[in-house]
Amino acid sequence: MRKSIFYTTMFLLFFVFLSSCNNKSKTDENKTKTDTATVNEKIDTVVIIKHIPVTTKKETAYKKEERKKAKNLNPLPSWNNTKTKKTIIDFVTTVTDKNSQYYINPENRIATFDNDGTLWAEQPSYFQILFVFDRIKELAKENPKLKRDKLVKAVVNDDLETVRKYGISGLGNLMSIAQSGVTTDEFEAIMKKWIKTAKHPETGKLYSQMVYLPMLELISYLENNDFMVYMVSGSGTDFMRPWSESVFGIPENHVLGSRQKLEYKIENGKPVLVKLPEVDYNNHYKAKPVSIYQIIGKKPVVAFGNADDDIPMLQWTMSGDGKRLAGIVHHTDSVREWAYDKNSRTGELDKGLEEAVKNNWLIIDMKKDWKVIFPYEL
């Protein structure tokens, strides 16, 4: 049952990807970003966000201290001075004020953020799907025999018509080939290389550059105020962890995603964990509050998402006592990013928008509320 939901979800994402590949011209109508695609191509490191202190893992401890010092001095500089920014700052100021009736103890300052479409972009498809395709191509280069498999051959040749014919089971096979049969150490190395080198198919940017600067500032602002910030995403935990700290400043043990099963075994006298081609946990929709409880053990007081998939996490967060903050990132900027909600095949936002209005959740209007979207705009 869980497996079938997983594959259905992945199938949908897959078609988004295939469709977008076949309709690039349509996507291009909505954005004028491709002309800047090659500007930053020379950057060969994941450290791309120079003006906020999220850099390499080695520097994080020091930089965190720096952030603490800068605490509350001009927070959220990439946000326009709209009501949205004021709401966030008022919330943080209130719940960290020991004299306020809404004061929240640091041990309860849990903030959860969806990833795709909330912290970084998700068009033309979820970046993990793009990774799977990159990985299949690389594997076929290393081992040409893999191309005897017609599906793999189709991926390598960008023959998306054929790939599509294989449907759900085909996508399952591709994900298995791309993400299992290796140890967790090996997969970490693969992911680190990918995030450092792979380019987005439309913008030509590194994926680590496709992050929302205002959201990085929000994470920093919350951490400066002793919030514990977690990523809660439908993407794979193992997909996100190798770069969560260098890109978002979020450590490995604060990353909750979908999980593959692992097998513990001794290989050549050394214990290893091998990634199996089976789903252990599919972290979507109602599964998000469940995994937050199973892993963190507490209800968040702050939650941000961007899609209907995030509704249960936001509902659950807001159901506790005291002051709480739920926010929806609304993709309204067709020039600097992508504009989509109700009818989108990635990050569909339909009922979530109704819920936000009904329950007075914060709606972040990317076009109006954000001075800068991507760090490379600066």
Place this chain on the structure above:
Amino acid sequence: MRKSIFYTTMFLLFFVFLSSCNNKSKTDENKTKTDTATVNEKIDTVVIIKHIPVTTKKETAYKKEERKKAKNLNPLPSWNNTKTKKTIIDFVTTVTDKNSQYYINPENRIATFDNDGTLWAEQPSYFQILFVFDRIKELAKENPKLKRDKLVKAVVNDDLETVRKYGISGLGNLMSIAQSGVTTDEFEAIMKKWIKTAKHPETGKLYSQMVYLPMLELISYLENNDFMVYMVSGSGTDFMRPWSESVFGIPENHVLGSRQKLEYKIENGKPVLVKLPEVDYNNHYKAKPVSIYQIIGKKPVVAFGNADDDIPMLQWTMSGDGKRLAGIVHHTDSVREWAYDKNSRTGELDKGLEEAVKNNWLIIDMKKDWKVIFPYEL
């Protein structure tokens, strides 16, 4: 498959409990503790460890600061000055010394501890099994109709002969009745009440008094030295979290146990998580390193256990680079605690002892290495 392993494990534990109940005289031969059983009965709070600063949740932040100040001044006072104590102190001193080649960054100072038999006692049976029996009796008091079920009636009447006849499926049913069909909030309240009031069947002590003081000191010592300490247990996460901080100073998000499935739903307009009678994760043996990786995302540098069940966690911990510490708590004290290893039906330690000797893991001899075992001895 996983489910069957779970029930098999529980079945074994169950028989240990039943056997021990029928053979109290045999157990008593090994210990002379029952005569002190009523001494502390008047204590009506979970805060029983007065001489080390692990007290109520409210005080924890302050107390932690206190601990930091006391850092490295006379650590491990309840340990005798044996080689074991020296090995631990030498390890911590070395890996926290920035000038040492074995220095470990604070972000990698992950320490994992088994719970039953490592941090608190596990005789005559795992305390979660004892909780399940207590809970069934309480439920039957609230709702006498439950006793129409012959198995429940047998538990209520301490008719263990009949209970035993129901075997594995019987135990599954009892656990379901005791631990599901309630919301997570309700279960937290149940556990908090139990840990505050329930008494151990042989010593008459609160379960929170049946903790090993030297291990509490070790946790404090590691935390003082910026280690992140996690509990990694076969017991239920939801069973442990409601008291992990007040009893051990370990916060909810550092507790990794077995898990039941949860369902997110809206009840009377309010989102809740309901505990289902299905196993989500059975955190035993090879599943321990797997859950550590899935949830924490890093290999520990310190791990302590007491049974064969902990072998993979310790093997995996020791397989990394640099200096690491693995320890086995060996139950050698038949007077102050219980003496058991190879042939024990709880916490069996057979191959684990061989592995410890072969790989030079630390073996803690409770009788020789510990000046005090339980806080109430003081």
